[in-house]
Amino acid sequence: MPVLCSAKCGQNAVLKRPKTGDTLCKECFFWAFELEIHSTIINGKLFKKGNVVAIAASGGKDSTVLAQVLKTLNERYNYELKLVLLSIDEGITGYRDDSLKTVLENKDEYQMPLKILSYEQLYGWSMDKIVTEVGHKNNCTFCGVFRRQALDRGAMLLNVDCIATGHNADDIAETVLMNILRGDVARLQRCVNIITITEGAIPRCKPLKYTYEKEIVMYAYFKKLNYFSTECVYAPNAYRGYARTFLKDLERLKPSSIMDIIHSGETMCIKENIKMPEKxxxxxxxxxxxxxxxxxxxxxxxxxxxxxxxxxxxxxxxxxxxxxxxxxxxxxx
Amino acid sequence: MENSDSLKITTEFTSGLQILFGHVKKHNVVLPKMEKPWTLGLLLFWIKDNLLIEKDKCDLFMKGNTVRPGIIVAVNDQDWELLGNLNYQIKNNDNITFISTLHGG
Structure with a gap:
């Protein structure tokens, strides 16, 4: 027996939404998915008319869906944004070189300008070279720290008003868990912010903050979007891996766990006598x-x-x- | 082989899962005749025994009697959660897709 779309459009449902439990057909799912991101953008005041926005594009599912949705919403709701793609080439053979091909396809398909900055040109060190020096244990630290700054530098070169990243609800819940496990209260507060503004840096925002990973993947699947899905060859960021597995186990038991954890992160407040790092x-x-x-x-x-x-x-x-x-x-x- | 009760289906492993299956995404499969009906739950174990190449990485595909959390299953482009998950009875010509969400973004 086919399950009907709960939006009562008469079509058969194609998926069950983890966030709401609704069963939706393809068209109603696209509509709900895009509309929710639109609401997130409007309620969070992520952009102003005329803004130049750099989409941090890796070629993976999140940034590919982000580019597709921002382009769609920009046209549908007249945001009047100028969208550009910004990619960082960490210099990881067999991983980033392939994923950048996907970004190049996105550039043509979405007709957005693309800027690629490499670790080699910024720091004089590619990740491949760094790994030969430091080995496989701490290389993710280098990559993470360098990428963060590389995005800022790229955004400054492009003279954009803000950077939009593809962080999804699962990513944020995972980061909340990790920051709790590590006792990192400064990051715990910051990681749930939908916009992070740091003096002297370009603001960053997360339009997919409330979007479940499952829905991002289903959206890409039904829209037949081309994305890159290989795991980084150096990846095993073991700590994050455990947090992710734990989160996915929780999600299976109770899909709202992801939103619940984000909500906890948003409502937690740090005692006044806790010393915070000064900028x-x-x-x-x-x-x-x-x-x-x-x-x-x-x-x-x-x-x-x-x-x-x-x-x-x-x-x-x-x-x-x-x-x-x-x-x-x-x-x- | 072409028993009337055997089932011809295709299985697809995407978004990185194909590395566990010799980097082959699409597999045309004939499921042998059985006393009881073929369900997705039984198919998973059949895949593990017959298609999975990286046997030592089985935990990247299955956990307990089901797929590892974070893997989405679609039957003919429909979310398996609408179809009874493991209890779904497989039909001839079904296209069963396994999509991993567990890679970098």
């Missing part, structure tokens, strides 16, 4: 940093000095190590 400027590169020397510069300094572990772990330890060197001055800036 400053990196004395080396001028980018936003909570320390004298930002994490990216510290990691880079370690690489260039042949001490790849320098920037891993606590910054106080790195400062001590640096001070103990025969020439504590930073040479490579």
């Amino acid at each position: 400053g400027i990196c004395t080396k590169c001028g980018f936003v940093s909570s320390r004298d020397i930002c994490k990216a510069c510290m990691l880079l300094e370690g690489l260039n000095r042949g001490l790849p572990k320098l920037g891993i772990g606590k910054s106080s330890k790195a400062n001590k190590t640096l001070a103990a060197l025969p020439n504590p001055r930073f040479l490579n800036f």
Whole structure:
């Protein structure tokens, strides 16, 4: 017996929505999916008319769906945005080189300008080279820190008003869990913000913040969107992997778990007497940093000095190590 | 082989799952005749025994008696959650797709 679309359009349903339990046909699903993202954009005041928005595009499912939906909504609701694609090439053979091909296809299909920035050109180090120095254990730290800054630099070059990233509800719930597990209260507060504004940096927003991963994948599947789905060859970010498995197990028991965790993150408040990191400027590169020397510069300094572990772990330890060197001055800036 | 009660179906493994199946996405499959009807629950174990190549990575495909959480199953482009999940009775010419959501975005 076919299940009917619960929007009463007379069509047969094709999926059960994890967020609401509704059974919807393809067309009603597309409509609901896009309308919810539109509401998120409007309620969160993510964009202003005339904004130039960089979509952080990896070629994966989230950013591919984000580009498709933003293009659709921009036309349907006259946002008057200028959308551009911004990609970071970490220099990972067999992974990013292939996924960038997908981004190039997106560029043609959505007719958006594309800017690709590489770690090699920004830092003088590709991830492949970094991994030969640091091994497979801490390489995700380098990649994450460098990507964050690379996106900022790219966005500045493109002179955009904001960066839209493809973080979905599952990603955010997972990050809330990880920050709780690590006791990182500063990030716990920040990670649920739909817009993150840091002085001196370009604002970032997450239009897919309330969109379930299952629905993103189903949307891409029914729209026959072309996306890249290989796991990074260096990936095993073990901690995140456990958090993800735990979250997916919870979702199966109770699909609302994902929204519940985001809600918890949004409503938690930090006691007033908790010391929060102060924002400053990196004395080396001028980018936003909570320390004298930002994490990216510290990691880079370690690489260039042949001490790849320098920037891993606590910054106080790195400062001590640096001070103990025969020439504590930073040479490579 | 072409028993009247055997079932011809296709299975597809996408979004990265194909790496467990020799990098082959689409498989034309004949399910042998059985006493009881073929369900998706039985198919999973049949896939594990007959199609899965990376046997030591079985936990990336199955958990307990079902698919690993985060894998979406569609039968003829319909979400299996509408069809009774593991209890769905497979029909001739069904196209059964397994879509992983568990890769980087």
